[in-house]
Amino acid sequence: MKNTSKIIPCYAADTSGVCSALYELGGMTVVHDASGCNSTYSTHDEPRWYDKKSRIFISALTEMDAIMGDDEKLIRDTVSAAKDLAPNFIALCGSPMPMMTGVDFEAIAEEVQRRSGVRTFGLRTNGTHSYLKGASQAFLEIVKEFVKEPTERTKMGVNILGAMPLDFSAEGTINSIKEWLAEYGFELVSCLAMGSELSDISKAAAARVNLVISYSGLAAAQYMNRKFGIPYVCGVPVGRRFSKKLAENLWLAVQEQQSLYTCADRRTDEEGVQVIGESIFAGSLAAAFTMDMGRYARVICPLDTDISLLAKGDLDISAEEDIEKALNGGGTDGVAADPMYRYISPENAEFFETPHFAFSGRCYQKKALDLINKPIGEIFE
Numbered sequence: 001m002k003n004t005s006k007i008i009p010c011y012a013a014d015t016s017g018v019c020s021a022l023y024e025l026g027g028m029t030v031v032h033d034a035s036g037c038n039s040t041y042s043t044h045d046e047p048r049w050y051d052k053k054s055r056i057f058i059s060a061l062t063e064m065d066a067i068m069g070d071d072e073k074l075i076r077d078t079v080s081a082a083k084d085l086a087p088n089f090i091a092l093c094g095s096p097m098p099m100m101t102g103v104d105f106e107a108i109a110e111e112v113q114r115r116s117g118v119r120t121f122g123l124r125t126n127g128t129h130s131y132l133k134g135a136s137q138a139f140l141e142i143v144k145e146f147v148k149e150p151t152e153r154t155k156m157g158v159n160i161l162g163a164m165p166l167d168f169s170a171e172g173t174i175n176s177i178k179e180w181l182a183e184y185g186f187e188l189v190s191c192l193a194m195g196s197e198l199s200d201i202s203k204a205a206a207a208r209v210n211l212v213i214s215y216s217g218l219a220a221a222q223y224m225n226r227k228f229g230i231p232y233v234c235g236v237p238v239g240r241r242f243s244k245k246l247a248e249n250l251w252l253a254v255q256e257q258q259s260l261y262t263c264a265d266r267r268t269d270e271e272g273v274q275v276i277g278e279s280i281f282a283g284s285l286a287a288a289f290t291m292d293m294g295r296y297a298r299v300i301c302p303l304d305t306d307i308s309l310l311a312k313g314d315l316d317i318s319a320e321e322d323i324e325k326a327l328n329g330g331g332t333d334g335v336a337a338d339p340m341y342r343y344i345s346p347e348n349a350e351f352f353e354t355p356h357f358a359f360s361g362r363c364y365q366k367k368a369l370d371l372i373n374k375p376i377g378e379i380f381e
Contacts, residue, residue: 031059066098079116177236275336302323323341334349339363
């Protein structure tokens with residue numbers, strides 16, 4: 001049956017994406033789901049849980065609640081918790097059961113906000129999409145609600161958009177991106193949403209350019225481009241040469257006031273290295289393979305993405321059988337992906353392990369790599 005995985009796991013769901021995106025912002029995230037499921041969102045899909053707590057709650061939806069449509073219980077419990085905790089905001093999101101019963105999260109959010117006095121928004125998640133879709137909604141809502149018109153612009157200010165440990169779990173990776181930006185003369189305004197508080201993010205419109213490092217940050221970048229005229233550049237500074245090109249494009253975006261999809265500005269070839277994963281990171285890594293190692297690469301993206309983030313020849317496929325067919329169609333001499341993909345990859349292909357927390361969780365966490373501005377040829381020797 002199409003889209004049924006026999007060997008590889010599925011990616012973290014959209015609900016986990018919401019929880020991860022909002023984790024450090026001082027809000028309160030409420031997932032409308034059955035009791036016991038909170039461990040999935042707050043611990044299994046969240047490596048920060050062991051060092052820093054966050055206000056992530058579950059509604060403890062019962063079978064009778066679902067049948068009778070008892071929305072009042074969710075509203076009452078959420079308002080009560082908000083009065084005790086005084087969060088910066090409240091985010092409501094759903095799982096498969098509320099989707100099946102037709103819960104109106106936007107209406108519930110409006111009622112919660114009226115009773116609690118805390119800014120509340122409902123997110124259209126249902127647990128059947130990837131974490132990127134949920135995180136994208138969450139980041140967009142935060143930017144819409146809290147980013148204000150700037151009184152002045154930072155000379156070469158930049159925001160990092162789309163930062164989550166689901167995509168960047170290797171210790172120090174986000175800090176490495178910040179150091180790389182500083183090396184090329186940029187001043188960090190905010191990081192959405194790791195290492196920055198809501199007060200920092202509220203000043204994001206003072207930046208001259210946005211660096212989008214994951215598809216989850218693209219919608220927020222596009223909104224800020226329309227609202228504040230801030231251009232954006234899509235890419236992750238992976239490898240030495242691609243990192244330099246990305247930095248040059250950030251400067252170009254400021255000078256020309258145009259947005260650039262650097263991760264998709266590359267040559268692809270179906271023969272060579274197949275890079276599997278989130279489109280911006282995978283595209284950046286594919287470019288690094290070509291620029292640093294002289295090996296042509298193609299991206300296979302099994303996740304939510306935008307056509308502008310893919311180069312001609314890249315594949316936007318998600319079914320296990322389609323991915324396996326693409327990998328084993330002949331000409332694949334290397335695969336760069338989470339180790340779980342090894343089991344459907346050609347036996348004679350060189351395998352470059354790039355653990356992805358959103359895919360394999362803690363299984364390969366100790367092998368996670370910080371590839372930022374480093375010679376990947378030496379790392380993958």
